[in-house]
Amino acid sequence: MTTRRSNFLTEIIDADLAAGRVSRVATRFPPEPNGYLHVGHAKSICLNFGLARDYAGTCNLRMDDTNPVKEDIDYVHAIQKDVAWLGFEWAGEVRFASDYFDQMYDAAEALIRQGDAYIDHQNVEEIRLNRGDFTRHGVDSPHRTRAIAENLQLFQAMRAGVFVDGTCVLRAKIDMTHPNVLMRDPLLYRIRHAHHHRTGDKWCIYPMYDYAHPLEDALEGITHSICTLEFESNRELYDWVLDHTRHPQGEAWNPRPRQYEFARLGLGYTVMSKRKLLQLVEDKRVNGWDDPRMPTIAGMRRRGVTPEALRDFADLIGVAKNNSLVDIGKLEFCVRQDLEKRAPRAMAVLQPFSLQLTNWPLGHTDLLEIPWKNGEAATRQVPFGREVLIEREDFSENPPADWKRLSVGKEVRLFGAYFVRCTEVIRENGEIVGLLGTVDLESRGGEAKDGRQPAGTLHWVDASSSIDCELRLYDRLFTVEQPDADGDFLPHMNPDALQVLQGQMEPAAAALPPATHVQLMRVGYFYSDPVDSAPGKPVWNRVIGLRDTWTKAPGRTEGRPDRRKEPQEAKKDDGKKDTAQKKNRAEWRAEKRASTPELAAAYGRYAALGLEAEIADLLTDETDIVAFFDAALRAHPNPGSLSRWFLNDLEGLRKGRPLADIPMDGATFGHFVALLDGGRITVLAGKQLLAHLVAQGGDPVALIGTLGLGKVDDHAAIQAAVDAVLAALPGEADRFRAGDQKLLGVFIGAVLKQMRGSADAGAVRQILLDRLKA
């Protein structure tokens, strides 16, 4: 893969590296060992390990085993196997969250000593009730003010096992009225008298994810802790934990890990939650975690999907923050693309159908040498005799006009063998049970002496030597694209997701060992089942069918729904205002003004200055905006341009930061706008200058000189720049003259860039148009 993958995470890493926030990249893949990994995890694995590889960093494999009642050692082994199979190598040994239980405990005691955590004896219901919800604040626990010494003693008692499960918990002391519910005194530790797959019975208290995870990352020196979108709200708590704990040696965490979230993989026609996959396994609706119908890595591996295909798929779908539902056809594309390159070709018929060649010498068998793959040297022997078996659906009694296969009187080529012609159908009770035909004995190897070309080529096997084989055909596990969209997903299971056929295979292919890929010609890519195949009794899994542009199969699950949106219906505004509607922002501000005389006065003042109501409204959002704007007005009494630059540019640049935090005061802003109104600098230069003022402050007039932003009115200088740009872009100039108007922007941009924003865009545009006319 030579393409450099880039996404919002690589941008963050690039910036971190450039700014020196980190000096190396350390990621981790942290599964909970409570189930098998699926293709969604594969995306995460490729991301985390891929980032580590691309930046010459490291990626740890860490089992997030903080809940002993759900986790199991068997899963640990399966996970390791899957990650390794995907082709990734983790740094050092496999890590376990449980390796850090001692440090986590110590950090918790430190939290208590700092007064940042307490033991709560409320029960589950009380805690839930007192946490409040989205509409109500929480209320403090009665135990929130317990003395530090008592908290410490209770926590030690918790650890010592004096309490039964559920007696009490350790909670962080944050804020029960916090708008983020996760920050309302989150639980840090709970009591669980349970056997842990690794620490055995050493512990009877276990840390919660939100407390454990940041510490695991920090202890391992992770720089970029990448997780899925549903953890966005948890990030605030992640940061709180790292802000309130220190390295065992006593320093603040360095590097300080940061959490970033990306969209998990949603894939059509399957389910991806571990809970649902576990249910399929436990209810025996599939044959285990590695059932080839499952979206698990183990299932896909057994089906015959390769690690390369899975990695290609991860690259193909990219990484972003959009909730997305990926078309399963993309996975199928990657699988086909990979297998097309690697799979040797062989022949088998799914539904054998007899063709007797009446002019073939009785008892004679011809051994043909056919290459395993076109253009490659290796061959295998393929017997050919008087009776061959072809695919039932390759014969039609009443073929359509463009039929390229067999029908009565028509000639086809049997791949790598002979031309045959069907002369007659054999019927039993009116049903066609076989065919009679003739062979062109001169066409051995598939070429006729006279050079004639039949319309089609079929796959086939020799009836007397072919081997019985079991062919397992897989289809999508569910019949609808989003089985878990609403309600129960089980009714949507595809009963035909597994179809078992008894077919006939050419001997050389049937002798291939288990875990071998082949393309069964004209049928699909197959993989000899690594578990159920036995010598002399081959079992083949169809990994994926060949792309089929011939058979349109209406009603099959292949159909892809068009998810095109209905054109949005224009909302009818019948003038009747819904009184239950929530307040919009303007109404909210109006209310605030009504209760703040200072804002109301400013609003009146601004309106009197001739500002539009909407502008005056926005400027009176907060009192510090008013103060800032008033100062600017005193420095430069032009409300119109002042308000435009404030609202359209400064508001974007400060990105929600309080005005007090930016190193530019209102008067300076006024002086800045005066520069623009006075024609000292251009709009483009103004934007650069403002960005500088917001970031670093300074004196606008002096900065014009330092940054070289002074406006150039010299017509000749602009003309020279225009000519230089046009000379550098001759092709574009021609295209523009040919009518491609969009390119004018490219020219203007290039000239402006060359003149570092010092030329007026309007003037540049005019000169450009003049020049291009010539």
Next chain:
RNA sequence: UCGGGGAUCGUCUAAUGGCAGGACCGCAGACUCUGAAUCUGCUCAUCUAGGUUCGAAUCCUAGUCCCCGAACCA
């Protein structure tokens, strides 16, 4: 209802104020000892409405829609 995210071809994803690009799918054709592969071409998108700007997917304002969050799960 509160907080946090998100909205670009049918799907996934780029464009960081300057030519809306790529891939999948689909369609058409060429080629073919696989109706495969390969090759060529084509169809198809910036949530809406205002504003700023020479120029807006990108900046501002207002709205709409979608997702996540109220386990002693992760």
